[in-house]
Amino acid sequence: MTRTAGEHLQPRDFDVDALAAELRRRVDGEVRFDRGTRAVYSTDASNFRQVPLGVVVPRTPEAGAEAIAVAREFAAPVLSRGGGTSLAGQCTNTAVVxxxxxxxxxxxxxxxxxxxxVVQPGIVLDELNRQLAPTGLRFGPEPATHMNCTLGGMIGNNSCGATAQRTGKVVDNVVRLEVQLYDGTRFWCGRTTGEEYAAIERHGDRRATIYRQLRRLRDEYAEEIRRRYPDIPRRVSGYNLDSLLPEHGFDVAGLLVGSESTLVTVLRAELRLVPVVPERTLVVLGYPGIAAAADAVPAILPHEPIALEGVDHKLIRDQQIKAMNPQALAELPEGRAFLMVQFGAGTHEExxxxxxxxxxxxxxxxHEADVAFLDDPAREHELWQVREAGLGATAHVPRRPDTFEGWEDSAxxxxxxxxxxxxxxQLYREFGYASETGPSLYGHFGQGCVHTRIPFDLYTADGVATYRRFMERAADLVAEFGGSFSGEHGDGQSRGELLPKMFGxxxxxxxxxxxxxxxxxxxMNPGKVVAPYRLDENLRLGGGWTPASPQNLYFRFPDDGGSFAEAANRCVGVGRCRQHTTPGGxxxxxSYQATGEEEHSTRGRARLLFEMLNGHGDSPVxxxxxxxxxxxxxDLCLACKGCKTDCPANVDMATYKAEFLAHHYAHRPWRRPRSDxxxxxxxxxxxxxxxxxAGRIVNVLGHTPGLARLATAVAGxxxxxxxxxxxxxxxxxxARRGPRGTGARGTVLLWPDTFTNHFHPHVARAAVEVIEDAxxxxxxxxxPLCCGLTWxxxxxxxxxxxxxxxxxxxLAPHLxxxxxxxxxxxxxxxxxRADAFELFPGDHDVRxxxxxxxxLAELLxxxxxxxxxxxxxGRAIAQVHCHQHAIMGWDADKQLLKAAGMEAEHLDSGCCGLAGNFGFERGHLEVSKACAERVLLPRVREADAETTVLADGFSCRTQLHELDSGGREGRHLAELLAEGLADSADAQ
Known part of the structure; x- marks a missing residue:
């Protein structure tokens, strides 16, 4: 499976500038050959990196077809990309993406x-199922990345997920595909009866030629296909030649599912849907070890669960270390490995x-186990999050070696x-990868599919050589067991080279x-699956990776060994930052939710920072x-800090942005915008x-028509x-009033932040009353002091x-x-709670x-x-400030409001869009408004007059005040509690 000279073209083989110009002229879409875009798309969620020629974002499937036509005229390679979460390197290539x-x-x-x-390829699975909800139907396969994976990507990879226990792989759920070949041939395909085949033959066109060649290929290899293809639920490796067999109806669409953009481009897909299971129940079984849990699977399968997942204690431990899903983890039974067995029926009783x-x-x-029965849907959802968070949870565990994909989904x-x-x-132990700290084992045990991330040393030549030897031995092991190298994520570059061991x-x-x-x-996506690049080629890291090592950092990056390069390398590419539906907390x-732009996702920005360090010497940045x-x-990062908590790898883009800006403007302050x-x-x-x-004068200047416009212009x-x-x-x-109360509990220092002190002092006055009453x-x-936030x-x-x-x-004496x-x-x-420590991690007073x-809620x-x-x-809807969500959490507030008898709904709205200085900076107004209009403003407008809008953040209250919120103002928790005290006093 070696490549011949010229098989994989390089940009120098043709005029890239002319290609880009022709694409812009003829394609209805966005054509981007700039350095930043090429850097953003240089890798997926795998170990591999290849800088693309450029990126085309078509507005219609027909525009995508035209882009392929232009690429063909220049002999330029093409790669069709979904959500960019591929783990085997199939979504990175030197091609037009x-x-x-x-x-x-x-x-x-x-x-x-x-x-x-019928869907277009870019629709996200969760969004598709949201739109299908009124029909009572859904698309069955559901990978862990269901909130951001696209159907086109799922078709390319033949995705599965936990629900495949009931519904099968994507190949089992595709009726027809509309595809386009590189040469421009375009047709719908699916199962082909004898009559349909004859009708295609009569046309005598390129499609007829393809079908004849496919039939000839099938007939020649039919017995070998039946003999060598593993008869297991999760065979995803290799092309689906078995779909061409007579017993499968000469299904050309089935053949093309899982072909990873190497054969055709999918323009549309007709999908088979399944009824939504109305009621579910989840049983968790605890076992002494992961192999013992796996031994129990055959005894469980006859009972027809709709999902059967396994996780080991190492995955649980990693999530505990990272404080992920704590409530769900508390529900687990005794054991060091667990099976999550879900049953579904028309009624809960059944x-x-x-x-x-x-x-x-x-x-x-x-196989008897310790048992936990979860009947609460909320708890069930949390426990599934434990399983779905596996990749991110095991990627960057503090004080542990980094782990990587490569052998992450054998079956x-x-x-x-x-x-x-x-x-x-045993193989892990032989290669020195096994320890009490990893690697963890988990996956879709009901179908024999195992997920894992391994602490490969991909930083040194010896480590990469060991990685190669392990992959070869692991492939031999799976072949011995009659299994598949890939049970879900495809072959791409990780396993393409190994396919002879499995198929012959x-x-x-x-x-x-x-x-x-x-x-x-x-x-079409050259170097993947067929005539593949080596599995140790085009590595994103590798023995030759020598990133710049920025000195004189301001933040100390204590969780990354003080290294900005390690921090920038945190992103593992799972794309949780690419939310398309209501984000679920x-x-x-x-900014990605508002723009849909990859470069404005946490992942895109992390890729750019990684490329900025130029570890390969060929970065476009x-x-x-x-x-x-x-x-x-x-520029469009709101510094909301949401990624610090929501990203499974805990990428902290707000901190990276602040560090970058400090160096970007160093020694050239005149380049800073006036708003800074x-x-x-x-x-x-x-x-x-x-x-x-001068407050009254400034207020007049800032709120008088004409003068206000001048004031904002001067301020930039x-x-x-x-x-x-x-x-x-x-x-x-x-100072006028002074402290009051008995102080029976002691003395607290109330921090008079700038926003509360100068603009909303009524909030602090209310807080004083509440704290003293407590x-x-x-x-x-x-x-006067300051925390330094705005700087x-x-x-x-x-x-x-x-x-x-x-x-x-x-503050030191008080502390x-x-x-x-x-x-x-x-x-x-x-x-x-966060930034100060990251700036001064060794300072005991900062600690x-x-x-x-x-x-306030935590105090009380x-x-x-x-x-x-x-x-x-009464009732409240709560707009929780981003930084509170990311750093402090809202559990104490929720507990306090419940104790006060208030029914409070935590709005699933994300950031309000103002985000401190962001919404005031030039060029940000539209994005700021778009963020607010996603969920926050519509929910506030539709709330009845009796519903309180709770917003502790000054930015959130300012955004609500200024934008069209139906005249509703946000209120701080302290105000509500102080009013409750006043009402109680009046009642007495």
Missing amino acids: LDWSKYCHRLESADEQARTC AERQARRMLDALGGTE VAPDRLGDYLRRLS DDLVKAFGRLKAIFDPGNR QVMCP TGGWRSPEVKAAL YTMGWLPWIARAVTRVH VENRELPRFAAETFEQWF GWRVTLPRR ISTGRLTTAKRILTRTVRE RAGGLVVGLEPSCTAVF RLRGQTVT TRHSPGYRPPRLG
């Missing part, structure tokens, strides 16, 4: 009676009966799974002939910290305005309403560190005495500040035993 996900995402039709639908029959059958046998017959896992574990030389030769039938010039990447491509991508000064220096400006009693910000200065700051009020005495810092967010980190140092020094600091503004509280800073629930909040009642 077609990204269908931005525009070609229509559900074109649905036939409820026939249980079919589903539960099925589960109990299974338990009765296992009882008294060697064997379920009745041989336990023995296979024992042999695989004759069938691999047949694969080459199949490739030649559809793509004789080898221009996820905040990260509001040049200039290091001065890179305009990186600056452009980070007006917004970044806001705390000092506000203090100066207060000192000279968007033409938005500027916040009004309060007539009296909170600090002034408190038995605390309130104090303030002796002199951090604008990348003025030298100033931010100086300000934070002064603040920590002032050393064990005193708590109460934050009211979530973004400032998050600085004390105290991190551990002793609390929110976790530090005030016996406290009973005033009765509030």
